[in-house]
Amino acid sequence: xxxxxxxxxxxxxxxxxxxxxxxxxxxxxxxxxxxxxxxxxxxxxxxxxxxxxxxxxxxxxxxxxxxxxxxxxxxxxxxxxxxxxxxxxxxxxxxxxxxxxxxxxxxxxxxxx
Amino acid sequence: xxxxxxxxxxxxxxxxxxxxxxxxxxxxxxxxxxxxxxxxxxxxxxxxxxxxxxxxxxxxxxxxxxxxxxxxxxxxxxxxxxxxxxxxxxxxxxxxxxxxxxxxxxxxxxxxx
Numbered sequence: 001x002x003x004x005x006x007x008x009x010x011x012x013x014x015x016x017x018x019x020x021x022x023x024x025x026x027x028x029x030x031x032x033x034x035x036x037x038x039x040x041x042x043x044x045x046x047x048x049x050x051x052x053x054x055x056x057x058x059x060x061x062x063x064x065x066x067x068x069x070x071x072x073x074x075x076x077x078x079x080x081x082x083x084x085x086x087x088x089x090x091x092x093x094x095x096x097x098x099x100x101x102x103x104x105x106x107x108x109x110x111x112x113x
Numbered sequence: 114x115x116x117x118x119x120x121x122x123x124x125x126x127x128x129x130x131x132x133x134x135x136x137x138x139x140x141x142x143x144x145x146x147x148x149x150x151x152x153x154x155x156x157x158x159x160x161x162x163x164x165x166x167x168x169x170x171x172x173x174x175x176x177x178x179x180x181x182x183x184x185x186x187x188x189x190x191x192x193x194x195x196x197x198x199x200x201x202x203x204x205x206x207x208x209x210x211x212x213x214x215x216x217x218x219x220x221x222x223x224x225x226x
Contacts, residue, residue: 009153034214043117043204043217044156089155099211100146100169103155 003027004104006090012110013080021075021107023090028102030092033066033073038087038106047088048075080111115139117218119205125224131193134221138187138207144168146215147180147190150202159203162188163211195225
């Protein structure tokens with residue numbers, strides 16, 4: 001069956017460290033993959049989109065990689081801060097299956113000071 | 114900055130009652146999505162509109178759920194009758210064109226007692 005897996009439900013790190021979140025997918029060949037941030041009780045907020053022909057994309061302290069051979073995306077937050085604590089969702093649109101996003105369950109990141 | 118509006122933010126109802134949620138997408142966004150998010154899970158598509166037309170409602174429980182976007186702008190999602198298992202966050206999202214980045218509203222949290 002088609003699915004998206006995010007490596008862990010929760011990740012706890014200390015302030016200043018780099019957080020690395022993993023997203024694996026099976027049975028898809030998406031043209032691009034997206035990462036969203038979701039705070040408790042709020043809707044997801046778009047962070048980054050990476051296309052299949054891009055190996056890496058950066059935005060301020062965020063970095064996303066996309067390995068279509070491994071069917072995996074890594075999401076990095078460098079110099080993490082307590083304000084980065086949230087749930088991070090990866091999502092993709094399966095080709096030829098409409099244009100709605102398929103989401104992973106998310107990884108909840110907690111950054112302690 | 115333009116945002117997707119949703120109301121109400123919270124709704125408590127008893128099973129077998131009818132509930133309705135409203136969404137106003139970002140101005141100019143032709144594509145509108147309704148997602149349902151159960152606690153601890155990623156959002157899952159219920160229905161997708163392109164202007165006033167339904168593009169995908171394959172995951173919408175049509176025996177009790179209905180959705181409309183009569184003038185191709187705002188949209189209403191209705192549940193009648195509500196069941197205990199409908200307790201979840203209902204998220205509305207919009208995009209300028211299909212397949213592009215989706216912008217989410219704050220969601221409506223529904224509790225069915």
